[in-house]
Amino acid sequence: MITVIYSDSQLSILKLIHLYIQYVLRLTMALSTQPYKGARDYYPEDKRLQKYLFKVMRETVERFGYEEYDAPILEPTELFASKTSDEIVNEQTYTFEDRGGRSVTIRTEMTPTVSRMVAAKRQELPYPLRWYSIPNMWRYERPQRGRLREFWQLNVDLFGIKGIEADFEIIQVSDAIMKAFKAKRDMYTIKINSRKLINTFIKDILGLDEVQSTTLIRLIDKMHKMDFVQFSGQVDSIFNPSQREKNEPEMLFEYLKATNLDDLPESIKDHESAKELDTLLQMLGTAGIQNSEFDPTLMRGFDYYTDIVFEVFDNHPDNNRSMFGGGRYEGLIGMFGVEPVPIVGFGMGDVTLSNFLELHELMPEITVETDIFVVFIGDVYQRALGVASELRQMGLNVAIGGPDQKTEKQIKTAVKKQLKYALFIGEKELTSEQYVIKDLTTSNEETHGLERIVSIVKDYRKG
RNA sequence: GCGAGUUUAGCUCAGUUGGUUAGAGCGUCGGGUUGUGGUUCCGAAGGUCGUGGGUUCAAUCCCCAUAACUCGCCCCA
Numbered sequence: 001m002i003t004v005i006y007s008d009s010q011l012s013i014l015k016l017i018h019l020y021i022q023y024v025l026r027l028t029m030a031l032s033t034q035p036y037k038g039a040r041d042y043y044p045e046d047k048r049l050q051k052y053l054f055k056v057m058r059e060t061v062e063r064f065g066y067e068e069y070d071a072p073i074l075e076p077t078e079l080f081a082s083k084t085s086d087e088i089v090n091e092q093t094y095t096f097e098d099r100g101g102r103s104v105t106i107r108t109e110m111t112p113t114v115s116r117m118v119a120a121k122r123q124e125l126p127y128p129l130r131w132y133s134i135p136n137m138w139r140y141e142r143p144q145r146g147r148l149r150e151f152w153q154l155n156v157d158l159f160g161i162k163g164i165e166a167d168f169e170i171i172q173v174s175d176a177i178m179k180a181f182k183a184k185r186d187m188y189t190i191k192i193n194s195r196k197l198i199n200t201f202i203k204d205i206l207g208l209d210e211v212q213s214t215t216l217i218r219l220i221d222k223m224h225k226m227d228f229v230q231f232s233g234q235v236d237s238i239f240n241p242s243q244r245e246k247n248e249p250e251m252l253f254e255y256l257k258a259t260n261l262d263d264l265p266e267s268i269k270d271h272e273s274a275k276e277l278d279t280l281l282q283m284l285g286t287a288g289i290q291n292s293e294f295d296p297t298l299m300r301g302f303d304y305y306t307d308i309v310f311e312v313f314d315n316h317p318d319n320n321r322s323m324f325g326g327g328r329y330e331g332l333i334g335m336f337g338v339e340p341v342p343i344v345g346f347g348m349g350d351v352t353l354s355n356f357l358e359l360h361e362l363m364p365e366i367t368v369e370t371d372i373f374v375v376f377i378g379d380v381y382q383r384a385l386g387v388a389s390e391l392r393q394m395g396l397n398v399a400i401g402g403p404d405q406k407t408e409k410q411i412k413t414a415v416k417k418q419l420k421y422a423l424f425i426g427e428k429e430l431t432s433e434q435y436v437i438k439d440l441t442t443s444n445e446e447t448h449g450l451e452r453i454v455s456i457v458k459d460y461r462k463g
Numbered sequence: 464g465c466g467a468g469u470u471u472a473g474c475u476c477a478g479u480u481g482g483u484u485a486g487a488g489c490g491u492c493g494g495g496u497u498g499u500g501g502u503u504c505c506g507a508a509g510g511u512c513g514u515g516g517g518u519u520c521a522a523u524c525c526c527c528a529u530a531a532c533u534c535g536c537c538c539c540a
Binding site for chain 1 (some may be wrong): 464495498500501506532533534535537538539
């Protein structure tokens with residue numbers, strides 16, 4: 001055992017060294033206050049907006065009889081690997097091993113999960129099944145406008161209806177959500193296409209093989225990103241010489257230029273998918289959704305959708321892009337060894353929706369959850385707490401200043417919290433049971449009993 | 464994975480053709496009012512000019528690298 005005895009001056013030097021080390025640590029090791037790349041912090045004012053968005057979504061889809069479900073954010077990696085392409089699983093997911101050596105993946109979409117849930121109770125669920133969810137998802141990719149790593153997505157799915165009525169309902173729900181957000185007809189366009197129709201045309205009528213079709217679909221999906229000369233050049237290179245001799249590329253261009261079903265080439269015009277599209281567009285028109293139109297170039301990815309697809313486009317010149325969409329797809333239900341179910345659905349992301357609402361100035365001012373802030377004056381804090389409790393029992397959301405805060409400070413706090421009302425409680429008020437309620441936005445003050453105060457606040461809350 | 468732009472006070476941004484103590488507005492804190500804020504007046508705190516290296520007598524400024532952010536591309540379930 002060695003005991004070291006320091007002199008006073010040595011101790012003060014040690015203290016200085018200690019302080020210096022702390023200082024250096026603070027400089028070099030200070031934690032970043034930034035949220036993780038591509039993810040957002042929700043401060044109360046942000047969370048309020050999100051609550052508004054979700055509330056409108058929930059109220060709208062529930063009016064159509066959809067029920068909310070939820071599920072874990074983690075799934076076994078196989079669930080995604082089986083369905084999605086290798087590139088997505090390997091490069092765009094958060095995948096890791098749990099402590100038991102199992103590979104798990106944070107969900108990047110809801111389809112595998114909802115398919116698993118429906119398959120598990122395939123026989124006992126009531127059809128038509130109307131389900132929705134607002135899950136958060138993670139994709140490992142570079143953030144850019146309208147795309148982050150973590151986002152929330154309303155998923156709405158209708159299971160068990162084979163006919164076009166299901167597609168109609170899903171598009172109608174999409175439109176109802178836009179309306180519920182106060183969007184006007186001219187702000188967005190609903191573009192509709194049939195994957196079955198284009199597949200019939202390029203495979204059965206033009207006679208393209210599987211590889212040609214896939215390449216072509218992929219190219220059509222991108223055609224609005226290039227000029228027509230470039231596009232037609234690339235289309236030509238997909239067709240083989242004998243197909244080119246039969247003028248097939250020109251037939252394709254005729255097809256793609258159609259702005260309504262009557263413009264389609266004669267060879268495909270009477271196909272049942274064309275008739276279905278026609279019925280669908282008529283149903284939408286009858287339902288007052290006139291801003292829906294046929295767009296033969298709409299593809300939405302490659303393999304996923306099997307029949308009707310639709311996309312809601314923002315008409316604003318600064319944001320002329322697809323906001324969200326959906327269509328009919330097989331899902332993964334068959335993979336779980338049960339009989340498949342017809343599914344039509346869509347997914348609506350919160351980021352693109354927020355962009356839309358901001359750009360069209362549709363984002364409302366959201367009021368704070370707290371109704372009223374109690375400002376106590378003098379040595380009455382305990383008794384003011386009693387009044388606050390009474391108000392809470394009467395249905396108000398009530399906050400109170402810190403026990404040591406001066407009156408001025410309490411008011412500043414209430415104003416900074418953007419509250420509408422402050423309630424002043426001092427000796428005078430406690431004695432008379434008449435309290436001063438102040439409207440912080442107008443500086444107007446009135447003196448009332450608690451009953452009257454509660455009704456004033458509740459009236460404001462409703463408005 | 465590729466490319467462009469940005470990074471100076473808590474926030475929004477000036478600025479220095481390389482030269483002593485780097486500025487503004489807003490915000491924050493304290494005071495002029497012991498039962499009342501948002502308007503006014505006075506005062507204060509707050510910056511290794513993103514990080515590391517190089518050139519130079521001297522770098523916040525020039526060069527290189529790197530990170531973060533923003534916007535595109537790729538991809539998009």
